[in-house]
Amino acid sequence: MDQASDKRAATINDVAARAGVSRALVSIVLRGVPGASDANRAKVFQAAKDLSYRPDQRARLLGRNRSTTFGVTFGLRDETHGELVEALYRSSALADYELMLSPVAPTRHEIDATQSLLDYRCEGLILIGSSLSKGELETLADRVPVVLITRTVHSDKIDVVRTDDIAGARLAVDHLVQLGHRNIAHVHGGRVAGAADRRTGYRQAMRQAGLDAHITMIEGGRTEDDGWNAAQSVIAAGSTAVFAYNDQSAAGLIEHLRKAAVTVPGRVSVVGYDNSRLARSPAFSMTTVAQDSDLLAQRALELLSSRRGTPHTDAEQVVARPQLITRSTTTTPKTSVR
Amino acid sequence: MDQASDKRAATINDVAARAGVSRALVSIVLRGVPGASDANRAKVFQAAKDLSYRPDQRARLLGRNRSTTFGVTFGLRDETHGELVEALYRSSALADYELMLSPVAPTRHEIDATQSLLDYRCEGLILIGSSLSKGELETLADRVPVVLITRTVHSDKIDVVRTDDIAGARLAVDHLVQLGHRNIAHVHGGRVAGAADRRTGYRQAMRQAGLDAHITMIEGGRTEDDGWNAAQSVIAAGSTAVFAYNDQSAAGLIEHLRKAAVTVPGRVSVVGYDNSRLARSPAFSMTTVAQDSDLLAQRALELLSSRRGTPHTDAEQVVARPQLITRSTTTTPKTSVR
DNA sequence: CGACATCCCTAGATCGATCTAGGGTACAGC
């Protein structure tokens, strides 16, 4: 009989009929707003339970334009994005927000991903590591509040929540300097979100340590492959330490160095970035710079919800402090160079 | 003026007014169904373009219960799930399906993930690597068509699309056998989806090669950590080759072996599973067994769309052929054991 | 006892689309 009866799921009308009250009262009770007697409250709850009623989100969202649904774009291939998404779900469960996910992939452009979220009339957009242009971002921001995580942009329409990547890079380099390294190279991230700041931080720290002459920029990227490909240049440069754009590229780099019989950290120390699963895993146990995903997620949600309904006040930049996590891919240099 | 006017997005009424036709005609034109003159078609398209109109998905879905929206659950931490999701988006773009994503994570149980999809009244569910019980799956299947990818279950209510993991495991083992290995261990996946079949395939292949006596099961799992932790047992067992549950655990294993000065593939050959980014990357360049994500995705979508409206016919099991990809973590055994 | 506030509840409009049913034209065939 189950198969026959549940052709359609129970609606609010079914619940109202069973409880012997009006549709509106059911809505009142189930939303938990005042305006119903205890007796009726109980009846409605019971009826809803009996019918295992769950409100239809499509209708609920359509009903009143305060949807409390935020759209999130993220890169399917990017591990750290996954961790941020997790953090967003954690935070949104505490508050009363619904999230809607829209992935970005080589075959799915970010602009399509955001469009799909707008089609559902999300009340706000969280873009993780966006690579949209400033113009595209502002067009979006004209329609709906937008918060960037992990990426920054100079615009008074767009809030940004990010880690201080300059400081993060400096933490990494300072750590290496304190260990005694001088030939410290940076395998950078190219045009990826955050890469510019990490380059800047690297340069600053090197200069402050009086190591201007040792500044060595090596072409890299986001992926293991990019790190792998950078290894030859690292060896050629005679570096005793490397600060990599992120953990993934650091991992590829380490693999290649070890394969070339350049031990890590024996001959070369490596610092990653993100404290991703890879860095935490005993397989790498990588010294790295951690971003506080939970904080970033929470602040992003707070910003969005504070924007709802309000007209453009000035955009905010929330900047979180990074943290160095020392593990076993860094040590003192074996042979003092120069 | 932009900021002022677009407080609300354009609706179908706005388009109708601007084109000087009825709401219904706009709907007809924009859905591309017959029943409008060329003249009006042009007018509607123009009006829609002028207003940069995009239909409201909430309303569209609510309108008629043929929603063509399929829900997808996937593990945020699982790389291969990401690749399947990508493949699903690729396939669904060709056909006319919308996908709605719902992630599973340590803090977000799969049952919540599916519930959220049902709240949007998705017309079908695609569960990637589900770990729900048969009972839970069947409860879902009573409400809406369900297709499992990567995981299997014996039920006439639930379609399954998967790779033949038994055959995949056999490919891996046969490859090692042909290279001359005899002490071939299996670092298995525990209770993870597909793990049982891979164990079975391993055992079958070993027996057929007359290697019953060398069957060695080593506790593993899905992650790099699991592979890392298995390394000691592999060494202790004196294996010259390992077939791992997946690429991630293979990667952890390889790391640990190399760290222990057990060269790969010099002393130990390793075969992974999934042909994930990790396996493809030059950092590992791993021999592995590939699943055809695009085929799986396409078949899953086809199954779901064929189920729409139709009552339960018998569930289907689509089984795809795996493919061995030989790279550089396998070679002939250096020292013939025994 | 009438005025007024409070509390509980419901009818009906509304959100923005789709779909059904039926109303006009225009043209062909008898």
Next chain:
DNA sequence: GCTGTACCCTAGATCGATCTAGGGATGTCG
């Protein structure tokens, strides 16, 4: 000229919720 038949178009119901406005009760106070 009448009927039939395409073809094009629209009014209005519908989906399932929320929200507004207002209608009884009941109680309080002068």
